[in-house]
Amino acid sequence: MKLKTLFLAVAAALAGFAAEPVDSGTHFAADALKPFVDNGQLPGAISVFYQNGKQEVACVGYADAGKKRPITLDDVYMQCSQTKGFCGVTIAILVEEGKISLDDPVSKYIPEFGTLWIEKSNKDGVRTLVKAKNALTVRMVMNHTGGFPFELPNFHSMGGWSRRMPLRSVALVAASQPILFERRHRHRRRRGGARHGQALGGLPQGARVPAARHE
Numbered sequence: 001m002k003l004k005t006l007f008l009a010v011a012a013a014l015a016g017f018a019a020e021p022v023d024s025g026t027h028f029a030a031d032a033l034k035p036f037v038d039n040g041q042l043p044g045a046i047s048v049f050y051q052n053g054k055q056e057v058a059c060v061g062y063a064d065a066g067k068k069r070p071i072t073l074d075d076v077y078m079q080c081s082q083t084k085g086f087c088g089v090t091i092a093i094l095v096e097e098g099k100i101s102l103d104d105p106v107s108k109y110i111p112e113f114g115t116l117w118i119e120k121s122n123k124d125g126v127r128t129l130v131k132a133k134n135a136l137t138v139r140m141v142m143n144h145t146g147g148f149p150f151e152l153p154n155f156h157s158m159g160g161w162s163r164r165m166p167l168r169s170v171a172l173v174a175a176s177q178p179i180l181f182e183r184r185h186r187h188r189r190r191r192g193g194a195r196h197g198q199a200l201g202g203l204p205q206g207a208r209v210p211a212a213r214h215e
Contacts, residue, residue, distance in 0.1 A: 021050060021053055021054060021055035022054050023054075023057075024049070024056040027058065029047035029049065029058035030047075030060050033058065033060040033061070037062075043061055044059075044060060044061025044063055044070075044071035045058075046073065046075075047060075057073070059072055059073065088142065091138065091142060100138060102137065103137050103138070104137060105136060105137055106138060106141060107135070110168075112172050112176065115132075116132040116178075117129040117130065117178040118131075118180070118182060119178040119179070129178050132147075146179065147179035147180050147182065148174060148177075148179055149177070149180055152170070152173060152174055152177060
């Protein structure tokens with residue numbers, strides 16, 4: 001009886017979540033976004049506001065500005081830096097489960113990060129590199145203190161946002177590039193760190209990314 005009651009309670013709760021939201025009848029987002037579409041600063045955008053069962057949906061502009069194809073809720077978008085949230089939660093779960101530590105060296109899982117180089121100077125086409133002193137840790141990768149540039153030099157040749165290369169391969173390429181400053185001393189936002197974290201998040205406990213072959 002208790003199990004049946006619990007089942008009915010869960011079913012009722014899920015039914016409540018599944019209820020169709022009511023149109024709010026407002027258009028705050030559309031009013032704010034349309035001027036930017038009209039003057040060409042913004043091709044298109046979608047906004048969804050939801051509160052207490054009421055929902056405002058705004059589809060403003062174009063999914064393809066060249067062909068004037070209107071934007072819709074069914075269009076597919078690149079997630080870009082939104083993946084940082086998923087990556088952070090995944091790493092946090094692995095830490096809670098005791099499978100990794102934030103203070104583990106990244107090289108424990110991706111050996112190529114064992115030795116990193118810092119760009120000391122770049123003058124007249126000549127770069128001077130010095131070996132980094134501190135070990136790169138998972139914590140540094142996650143809080144943007146690893147010293148990596150905002151973008152990899154050969155990002156577009158690797159497929160750009162379409163990511164023709166696997167995440168682990170991107171992380172290995174990043175390990176071969178000099179960092180911009182000594183870790184723990186500065187903060188800089190970059191895309192590479194999220195991919196390193198995603199690569200770590202995809203590893204089973206105790207596993208390591210196989211060493212890359214250098215042709």
